[in-house]
Amino acid sequence: MANTLVYLLDNKIYINLTNRCTNNCIFCLRNDKDDVCGQELWLDSEDFSAEDVISQFRSVLNKAGDDFKNEAVFCGYGEPMLKLDILKNVALFIKQNYPQIKTRINTNGHANFVYKRNVAPELVGLIDEISVSLNAPTSQEYNELSNPKFDNAYDEVKNFIKSCSDAGIKTVTSIVENYKGRHLDIEACEKISNDLGAKLRVREWIPNGYS
Numbered sequence: 124m125a126n127t128l129v130y131l132l133d134n135k136i137y138i139n140l141t142n143r144c145t146n147n148c149i150f151c152l153r154n155d156k157d158d159v160c161g162q163e164l165w166l167d168s169e170d171f172s173a174e175d176v177i178s179q180f181r182s183v184l185n186k187a188g189d190d191f192k193n194e195a196v197f198c199g200y201g202e203p204m205l206k207l208d209i210l211k212n213v214a215l216f217i218k219q220n221y222p223q224i225k226t227r228i229n230t231n232g233h234a235n236f237v238y239k240r241n242v243a244p245e246l247v248g249l250i251d252e253i254s255v256s257l258n259a260p261t262s263q264e265y266n267e268l269s270n271p272k273f274d275n276a277y278d279e280v281k282n283f284i285k286s287c288s289d290a291g292i293k294t295v296t297s298i299v300e301n302y303k304g305r306h307l308d309i310e311a312c313e314k315i316s317n318d319l320g321a322k323l324r325v326r327e328w329i330p331n332g333y334s
């Protein structure tokens with residue numbers, strides 16, 4: 124079966140760059156499903172190039188109808204910023220060829236830890252909006268919910284949010300509220316987000332997905 128690197132959902136293009144992740148969230152869709160709305164998102168191979176992604180992007184865009192919302196989102200079954208070079212090359216291709224298409228990354232916010240540098244300035248001009256999974260109001264809750272694979276991940280996430288907003292990229296944070304009846308302190312998450320220069324988005328958990 125061919126790798127689904129690019130797919131259309133809700134009239135937006137989604138770009139699925141990897142199945143790897145530095146978290147193991149208890150609410151991750153990967154734990155429950157093999158597909159999102161019929162798209163098989165487990166990759167047969169992680170060995171592909173930006174050109175492979177661009178080729179699928181062109182083909183999906185050609186098939187998109189008049190209702191296409193001119194938005195491309197780097198988001199799939201894994202952490203897209205683990206494929207940073209490919210992500211930047213694909214975003215550059217989109218911006219150079221389809222400047223009307225808005226680009227967004229949904230990320231766990233670990234990239235600066237992974238690459239040991241501030242990568243946010245590298246996204247300026249390529250990415251219009253970045254949505255970072257804050258996931259919790261405290262480090263302890265973050266660890267319970269996200270099971271990060273390294274220490275001090277919550278501080279890394281908060282620092283990354285600030286780096287993105289400082290770079291002038293529209294920055295949104297997200298939490299998954301009401302996961303199996305578990306409630307988060309939304310006000311605290313909102314204050315943390317605002318203090319870091321971002322706006323909080325609350326995603327309501329529903330079985331097999333989020334709103």
Ligand code: SF4
Nearest residue numbers: 144146147148151231
């Ligand atoms: S950060 Fe995203 S992809 Fe990674 S485990 Fe959590 S929900 Fe899944």
